[in-house]
Each structure stands twice: as structure tokens, then as C-alpha cells.
Amino acid sequence: MTRPDHVVVLGGGLSGLVAAYRLSQGGVHVTVIEPHRLGGKLQTSVVAGRPVDETADAFLLRVPWALALCHDLELDGELISPAERTAHLFLDGARRAMPGGHVMGVPTDLDALAATGAVSAAAIDRARADLIAPADPHDPYVTGDDVAIGPYLRRRLGDEVVDRLIDPLLGGINAGDTTTMSLAAVVPQLDAAARSGDPSLIRSCLAQRERAAASGASPDAPIFATPIGGMARIIDLLLALMPGVDIRVGHGADAIERTPAGVRVTVADGSVVEADAAIVTTPAHVAGPLLASALPTVGAALTAIDHSSIAMLTMAFDGESIGDTAGASGCLVPRGEGTLVTAISYATSKWAQLRDPERGDVILRTSVGRTGDLRFADLDDAALTERVLADLDQIVGVSAAPTEVRIGRWDRSFPQYAPGHLDRIAAVQQELAATPIALAGMAVNGVGIPACVRSAEDAVARLGVTWPTRRSLST
Numbered sequence: 001m002t003r004p005d006h007v008v009v010l011g012g013g014l015s016g017l018v019a020a021y022r023l024s025q026g027g028v029h030v031t032v033i034e035p036h037r038l039g040g041k042l043q044t045s046v047v048a049g050r051p052v053d054e055t056a057d058a059f060l061l062r063v064p065w066a067l068a069l070c071h072d073l074e075l076d077g078e079l080i081s082p083a084e085r086t087a088h089l090f091l092d093g094a095r096r097a098m099p100g101g102h103v104m105g106v107p108t109d110l111d112a113l114a115a116t117g118a119v120s121a122a123a124i125d126r127a128r129a130d131l132i133a134p135a136d137p138h139d140p141y142v143t144g145d146d147v148a149i150g151p152y153l154r155r156r157l158g159d160e161v162v163d164r165l166i167d168p169l170l171g172g173i174n175a176g177d178t179t180t181m182s183l184a185a186v187v188p189q190l191d192a193a194a195r196s197g198d199p200s201l202i203r204s205c206l207a208q209r210e211r212a213a214a215s216g217a218s219p220d221a222p223i224f225a226t227p228i229g230g231m232a233r234i235i236d237l238l239l240a241l242m243p244g245v246d247i248r249v250g251h252g253a254d255a256i257e258r259t260p261a262g263v264r265v266t267v268a269d270g271s272v273v274e275a276d277a278a279i280v281t282t283p284a285h286v287a288g289p290l291l292a293s294a295l296p297t298v299g300a301a302l303t304a305i306d307h308s309s310i311a312m313l314t315m316a317f318d319g320e321s322i323g324d325t326a327g328a329s330g331c332l333v334p335r336g337e338g339t340l341v342t343a344i345s346y347a348t349s350k351w352a353q354l355r356d357p358e359r360g361d362v363i364l365r366t367s368v369g370r371t372g373d374l375r376f377a378d379l380d381d382a383a384l385t386e387r388v389l390a391d392l393d394q395i396v397g398v399s400a401a402p403t404e405v406r407i408g409r410w411d412r413s414f415p416q417y418a419p420g421h422l423d424r425i426a427a428v429q430q431e432l433a434a435t436p437i438a439l440a441g442m443a444v445n446g447v448g449i450p451a452c453v454r455s456a457e458d459a460v461a462r463l464g465v466t467w468p469t470r471r472s473l474s475t
């Protein structure tokens, strides 16, 4: 399309603000429409006197987009990686170290896994069958199609390894259920292993690790990073670097129509924004209905994406009132343990910058809720806190009330990519390519920060706008 002079961006979360920043760098006039708060799901709050992230607390370094953005924001000198990399698993009522040497939960050393006692001897034998079992006719290896993570991994490795190791990890990251999650869209690394030409998933994952080692990648290289001061630093810097952008907070978009000159967006306060093009970064459950009349197939595809809801309780405790959290970044809790809590991030163990040696206190970020488990949603804040404290007592040990509690309820916050998601999004993008409307955000090709940055930059590029950057994405 002809390079636009004016673009309206729907949504002022990370994706919307990255799109607005890149457009403004490219000399385009930008209007951002945001109903609630800038930063969207990225929220850093002061807890026990320190800036603590209430949602995302780290971005992946294995892919370049978030790091490259930080470089452009001149933030890369202020990034820090977790002080602890290993996690606990809460199994059979006790915490134990998550077995090492896995690829996204898939064990690559079954003897080492057996030594941890995390799964039974029968489960080890069942997983070992992966090394000799032929491919199932439904596997991606045979069909080339995308599949659901859980059923595929159960065929290869058995139920126990999935229930006790893989579902807590992959389900935990996505607040989802591996039974219905797309292998290709959610864990491209395992999808690549599943299509490697060797039906054994364990051998394919091992081969991936060996290739990475042969390419010189250090196994000790940091995997995640975060800005000192929290994710809000990224949002604040983006806003500071685009003073000319027209940012309207308080009312969302009610409708988007195509016009001969581009697009017309009607805002909930009755105002109208006419622009040459639009970038839609709202959650898919908002974008779908918004686009339904202008582009019915696109609207239907986005509306059909399920979302799961979670709550995150950030709590500060006096150091002596909480069990030992040193030496690990957090704890994953499988569904079978029956707790409301799905995961705990030991914030003051994981992040050196959050430790206060004088206070010696402990900050925990505790998640509840995932696909199929919305028990938390019926509890008010007091009841939710009580239930979570009872779970924390069981998992970590708690002997006194927290000194501070913050509760964030993130309703319909995690899109659940079903098998075939990438093909459906490719069809959506193809239909949008003939229009002045581009799509970015968590609905597209990844729910994490790097994927959202990438989707925003791709949307800007698709509108024909380029921007100056300090570093090539390939370096």
C-alpha cells in the first residue's frame, strides 16, 4: 500500500506503543486509542518499597526482537538476568528440584530423571519406549500437520512425564492445558524436533542441544533478561521517545470501518479518528468483534480464539516467616496437586535487584487460574488471599501473615492457540494484506514480549513504513 501519513493504533499496551514508536520514527503521524492504562498487561508496581513486575518479569533472549528494542531504547546496559535458573516442582506434597537437562520439559537424560525420583520407574520405562517406537500416523513427523501438544507427547513419552513435568511447565507459562494447545504455535522448538526426521522426540531434542553446543552457544548463557526497575521502564522510555504522538487514554474503539481514504475509527466517547491506516493490537476477543463488520472472516477467526484468565498475588513477607526459597527461581505446581496455586515466582531469589539485605524480606509472585480451573474467579480478594496463603503454607511454609499484598486479576489475558493457529493467522494476514488494516499483539504468533514486539514491527513494515534502528535484528 501507499505509505500512510496518519495511522491510528488501537491499544496502548506494549505492541501498540512499539508500533506507535516505530511509526513516529518513520515520520508518520500517529493516534493511539487506549481505554484503560498505557502499558496494558505490563505493569510494574511498588511492593515493599521496590518496583516489582505484576505480570511479565522477563523476556526471552534466544530470539532477538525484545533485546533489539532495548538496544534502540538505550536500555541494554541496564538489563539483568535471573540470579537463579533452576525451578522447583511441587510433587506429591513436597518441593523438589526440577530435573535438569530438559528441552521445554522433554527429558533428554532419563537416567538423570530417574535419579530425581520425580516420576516412577514405570514412567521412565514408558518414556524410554520413545527411543524405539515408530511414529504414530497422527504425528507431525508423518502428516506434516500441527497437533495438540499433550496427545502427541503422551504418545511419545507416556502420561506421567506429561502430567508431572511437561504440563506444569508449558501449561504454566501459557495458563493453558497442553491437551488443546498447538505444538507449532506454542513450542516451535518441540515442533521442529517432532519434524526432525527421527520419530524419537528425545533423540531429536538431544540433537538440537548438540547442534546448539556445536555452534558455540554456551549452555550457561543467560536465557532471560529484564530491565532494572521493571518492565515499566520499556513503556516509560517508549512514551518519552514519542512526544509528538497523539495518545488518547480513557475510551476504547467501538468500531472500525474502511473508507475510500483508509479507515474510520469510532471511539467510545463519540469521537471519530480518520486515518490512512490502522494497526489493531487489542486482545483477539476485542479485535474480532471490532473487525467483524469490515472483515467478517478475519473477525470470526479472531473471535474464535479462546482466552484463559489468571490472578497474580504479589506478597511481601518477613524473611523468617517463610520457608526457604534460596537456590531456585520459583515453583511449578501440576494440576494433580489440587491447589489453587499454579506457580510461584520467588522474586527475591530470582532477581538480585529485588533483594534488600537490610530488611531480609521475601517477595513471592503467586499465580492462580488456568484453562479448566477458574475457581479463583468466584473468590473476593480477602477469600482469595486466604486460599493462596493456605496453599503457600503447604508448598513453601508460611508462619506469619504477609506484610503487603497486591492482587492483579487478568481476565481473558492469555490467548490459547489451538492446533492450526499459525495457518489461521496466515490466512488472516493474507486477507488483511489487501486492506489498510494490520494486526499485531498476542493473537498473532506468540504470547511473549519478543513475539509482540516482532508483530508490532512487522505490522508497521507491512504498512510500508521503515524506521532507523541501531542494530540489525540478525546480530
Ligand SMILES: Cc1cc2nc3c(=O)[nH]c(=O)nc-3n(C[C@H](O)[C@H](O)[C@H](O)COP(=O)(O)OP(=O)(O)OC[C@H]3O[C@@H](n4cnc5c(N)ncnc54)[C@H](O)[C@@H]3O)c2cc1C
Pocket (backbone or CB within 6 Å): 010, 011, 012, 013, 014, 015, 016, 033, 034, 035, 036, 037, 038, 039, 040, 041, 042, 054, 055, 056, 057, 058, 059, 060, 251, 252, 253, 254, 281, 282, 283, 286, 310, 312, 410, 413, 414, 440, 441, 442, 447, 448, 449, 450, 452
Ligand atoms: C500474568 C502474565 C504474566 C506474563 N509473563 C510474561 C513473561 O514473563 N514474559 C513474557 O515475555 N511475556 C509474559 N506475559 C505476556 C506479556 O505480558 C505480553 O506479551 C504483552 O504484555 C502483550 O502486550 P500487548 O500490547 O500485545 O497486549 P496488551 O498488553 O493486552 O495490550 C492491549 C491493549 O488493548 C487495549 N484495548 C482493549 N480494548 C480496546 C479497545 N476497544 N480499543 C482500543 N484498545 C483496547 C487494552 O486495554 C490493552 O491496553 C505475561 C502476561 C501475563 C498476563
